[in-house]
Amino acid sequence: MSNLITKYFPFFTDAEVPHTVSARPDTGLYSAKLGIWLFLASEVMLFGGLFSAYIFLRIGAEPGYWPSGLLNVPVGTMNTAILIVSSITVVMAWAALKMRQLGKYKLYMLVTIICGLIFLTVKLSYEWPAKFNHFGVFIRKDAASKYEEFLGNKHLQDAGQNPRWEISGHLLDAPKGSSYSHQAEHNAEHFAHETGRHDAVTPAENDYVIQVDAVNANPSDKENDRPHFWPVPMSTKLAVISAADVESASVFAPRHSTYFATYFLITGLHGLHVLGGILVFLYLWLPFPGGTKLYKTNPEHLANRVEIAGLFWHFVDLVWIFVFPIFYLL
Amino acid sequence: MSASPSHVPATQATSHGDHAAADQAAEAAHIAAHLGAYVKVGVGLLVLTGITVGLSYVDFGSRSMNIIVGMIVATIKASMVAAIFMHLKGEKMTIWRFLIMTCIFAMGLFFLTFLAHSDPIMGTSYSTH
Numbered sequence: 001m002s003n004l005i006t007k008y009f010p011f012f013t014d015a016e017v018p019h020t021v022s023a024r025p026d027t028g029l030y031s032a033k034l035g036i037w038l039f040l041a042s043e044v045m046l047f048g049g050l051f052s053a054y055i056f057l058r059i060g061a062e063p064g065y066w067p068s069g070l071l072n073v074p075v076g077t078m079n080t081a082i083l084i085v086s087s088i089t090v091v092m093a094w095a096a097l098k099m100r101q102l103g104k105y106k107l108y109m110l111v112t113i114i115c116g117l118i119f120l121t122v123k124l125s126y127e128w129p130a131k132f133n134h135f136g137v138f139i140r141k142d143a144a145s146k147y148e149e150f151l152g153n154k155h156l157q158d159a160g161q162n163p164r165w166e167i168s169g170h171l172l173d174a175p176k177g178s179s180y181s182h183q184a185e186h187n188a189e190h191f192a193h194e195t196g197r198h199d200a201v202t203p204a205e206n207d208y209v210i211q212v213d214a215v216n217a218n219p220s221d222k223e224n225d226r227p228h229f230w231p232v233p234m235s236t237k238l239a240v241i242s243a244a245d246v247e248s249a250s251v252f253a254p255r256h257s258t259y260f261a262t263y264f265l266i267t268g269l270h271g272l273h274v275l276g277g278i279l280v281f282l283y284l285w286l287p288f289p290g291g292t293k294l295y296k297t298n299p300e301h302l303a304n305r306v307e308i309a310g311l312f313w314h315f316v317d318l319v320w321i322f323v324f325p326i327f328y329l330l
Numbered sequence: 331m332s333a334s335p336s337h338v339p340a341t342q343a344t345s346h347g348d349h350a351a352a353d354q355a356a357e358a359a360h361i362a363a364h365l366g367a368y369v370k371v372g373v374g375l376l377v378l379t380g381i382t383v384g385l386s387y388v389d390f391g392s393r394s395m396n397i398i399v400g401m402i403v404a405t406i407k408a409s410m411v412a413a414i415f416m417h418l419k420g421e422k423m424t425i426w427r428f429l430i431m432t433c434i435f436a437m438g439l440f441f442l443t444f445l446a447h448s449d450p451i452m453g454t455s456y457s458t459h
Contacts, residue, residue: 027422027424028422028423028424029422029424029425033425034424034425037425037428037429038428041428041429041431041432044432044436045432045435045436045439048436048439048440049439052439052440052442052443053443055440055443056443056446056447059447060447073383077379077380077383080379081376081379084372084375084376084379085372085376087372087375087411087415088368088369088371088372088415091368091415092365092368095361095362095364095365095368098357098358098361099358099361099362100354100358226387226389227386227387229383229387300354310415311416314411314412314415314416315416317411317415318408318411318412321404321407321408321411322401322404322408324379324382325382325386325400325401325403325404326400329382329383329386329400330386330393330396330397330400
């Protein structure tokens with residue numbers, strides 16, 4: 001039994017693991033290098049499947065049902081830059097180890113970890129939560145003319161643009177019994193506090209009241225035909241929408257649309273990869289037996305470990321290079 | 331990043347036992363020479379990110395054209411990351427073989443999507459939001 005363990009799971013024992021540093025004669029590589037590339041190949045298929053789902057849903061979306069300009073582009077650009085910087089620092093950390101400069105390695109690795117943490121913090125504390133307090137109502141096509149003042153479809157048609165079926169913003173009042181009533185109450189209080197207006201809550205029980213986004217406040221303004229770089233502040237204009245005219249209504253959560261379903265799935269999975277990378281980097285940065293302690297006995301082995309973790313990290317960066325334009329920009 | 335024996339200065343490889351140390355020193359020198367390239371590629375990626383953002387606000391005539399332009403820039407960026415940061419430039423053939431197969435399989439995956447789009451299963455609907 002113990003022989004079997006030693007043979008097939010050498011990392012559970014003190015047995016020497018072959019080719020952690022030296023190249024295997026048949027592959028010409030140290031074994032972990034081959035291993036990580038096989039793993040990354042499977043990752044290409046995993047993200048490839050999701051990207052192909054994105055293309056499928058986007059091509060299949062009816063005109064006007066694939067939103068654009070909903071995400072905060074400056075914040076997304078900043079996060080992209082942070083990931084690129086962390087990709088530079090992780091390769092510098094590896095190079096420092098190769099040159100046997102432990103101090104520099106620790107510094108570069110620390111910067112990498114901090115970059116990863118900033119990226120995740122921005123996602124978790126700002127980008128995703130902001131979506132969960134943003135409400136969108138898709139108007140039934142046969143009732144759209146009633147809401148022309150917010151949709152501007154005549155203008156869009158004249159301009160040769162896709163129609164607009166959604167009114168979005170902050171929900172201030174929801175139909176009776178809606179699961180969003182609590183959120184609406186909170187937003188209405190905030191609205192009253194900010195504007196001094198108390199007309200947000202209507203006595204009607206079947207209405208949505210929405211403090212609309214700038215694009216719905218002036219839907220026929222040419223300025224709103226294309227997305228803006230800097231987010232435009234929300235208007236103080238209110239839209240009252242009868243529940244009978246609503247096709248679907250929800251916060252910007254995965255259930256809202258195929259756009260947000262794929263957005264949360266892909267950025268969520270990407271975020272998990274960032275988290276995984278940070279944990280591995282922490283392990284390699286702290287004085288664990290497989291971390292910086294390894295430097296004393298086998299610095300080349302530690303350098304290889306950092307190279308492997310770095311390859312994973314660059315792949316995560318590479319995925320983001322595609323995620324950023326397809327969700328934020330295009 | 332494989333250091334070929336030709337990089338080892340003759341003076342360092344005096345005896346048999348010094349070979350490993352000499353190899354390491356040669357590799358370190360080789361890497362030190364590359365540090366500037368890593369920073370340059372990184373700066374290039376940052377600039378291209380700015381260009382991607384800027385181009386998305388230029389009207390190329392249609393949404394599809396903007397997507398094509400955006401994807402071309404993204405592919406250039408991805409290639410830079412793969413070639414330089416991931417050391418694919420000069421990487422062993424073994425890894426390239428795996429990656430070529432991965433590309434073929436990934437294209438197969440996208441082709442399946444194309445089939446599903448061009449010949450949808452009747453009675454299903456994915457064409458709403």
